[in-house]
Amino acid sequence: MVAPPDNDVLWARGLHHAHGQSPALTGISLGVREGEILAVTGPRGCGKTTLLKCLSGQLVPDSGEVWFNSHPVHTLSATSRERLRLDRFGWIGTEPRLVPELTARENAALPLLVRGDGRRAAMQAATEWLERLDVADCAKRRPAALDRAQQQRVAVARALTTTPQVLFADEPTAPLHRADAAQVLRTIVNAARSHALSVVLATQEAEATTLADRTIALLDGRRAGAAQAEGPAETEGREECSLSV
Numbered sequence: 001m002v003a004p005p006d007n008d009v010l011w012a013r014g015l016h017h018a019h020g021q022s023p024a025l026t027g028i029s030l031g032v033r034e035g036e037i038l039a040v041t042g043p044r045g046c047g048k049t050t051l052l053k054c055l056s057g058q059l060v061p062d063s064g065e066v067w068f069n070s071h072p073v074h075t076l077s078a079t080s081r082e083r084l085r086l087d088r089f090g091w092i093g094t095e096p097r098l099v100p101e102l103t104a105r106e107n108a109a110l111p112l113l114v115r116g117d118g119r120r121a122a123m124q125a126a127t128e129w130l131e132r133l134d135v136a137d138c139a140k141r142r143p144a145a146l147d148r149a150q151q152q153r154v155a156v157a158r159a160l161t162t163t164p165q166v167l168f169a170d171e172p173t174a175p176l177h178r179a180d181a182a183q184v185l186r187t188i189v190n191a192a193r194s195h196a197l198s199v200v201l202a203t204q205e206a207e208a209t210t211l212a213d214r215t216i217a218l219l220d221g222r223r224a225g226a227a228q229a230e231g232p233a234e235t236e237g238r239e240e241c242s243l244s245v
């Protein structure tokens with residue numbers, strides 16, 4: 001094994017993975033720098049979700065290496081990968097997947113409670129994130145009483161309450177209407193900017209690639225080449241929005 005470059009928070013080399021007989025990744029290498037928002041684009045089935053799951057330790061690649069902060073992830077035990085995900089990574093999926101019996105605040109506090117933080121501190125952190133994401137008025141409501149965009153913002157809060165170092169977002173705005181999608185996307189970007197988080201964002205939205213620092217395109221499980229120039233996009237990507245994160 002060769003250690004990754006020092007300035008990459010996350011680094012992967014030669015990732016291959018198949019789901020049964022179905023190849024999903026066929027040799028992907030990439031690095032993500034501290035505070036960088038990296039968009040991963042490509043058509044349905046090109047391997048975006050599988051890539052994010054391998055990078056975040058949810059899946060162990062069939063071959064290849066994943067490193068986080070110069071530590072190998074692909075050789076960790078399942079328990080150590082779980083702990084890593086809980087402490088250092090946040091995950092936002094396409095569906096909010098909130099627990100229906102819990103309030104928005106309890107949902108947002110869940111990762112902290114699962115890892116054993118005190119209830120008072122967990123609820124306080126959840127409240128602060130719901131405020132930053134402009135859904136504080138939803139705190140005491142259950143998911144069924146929230147609209148889709150509010151639910152997804154609560155899911156964003158849940159991913160951020162642990163103050164992760166890397167946030168993985170797998171097509172987080174796909175099921176939303178355009179205006180809601182733009183708002184949720186800017187919420188994620190602004191939270192990342194204000195807290196210097198690295199973000200790996202799987203997306204097919206044009207606006208997402210505009211807000212990202214860098215974009216890579218996948219095709220049939222491998223990189224199709226840089227999809228976007230890095231100079232101007234970086235400037236545009238750092239534009240602020242009105243949300244209070």
Ligand SMILES: Nc1ncnc2c1ncn2[C@@H]1O[C@H](COP(=O)(O)OP(=O)(O)OP(=O)(O)O)[C@@H](O)[C@H]1O
Nearest residue numbers: 019020022023024043044045046047048049050051
């Ligand atoms: N659990 C699974 N079992 C079998 N095949 C799978 C499984 N998950 C993904 N695949 C296959 O692996 C390939 C890559 O899928 P993946 O979900 O990673 O791509 P994607 O770019 O995220 O697609 P989408 O945009 O549809 O989510 C596809 O051919 C898909 O059908």
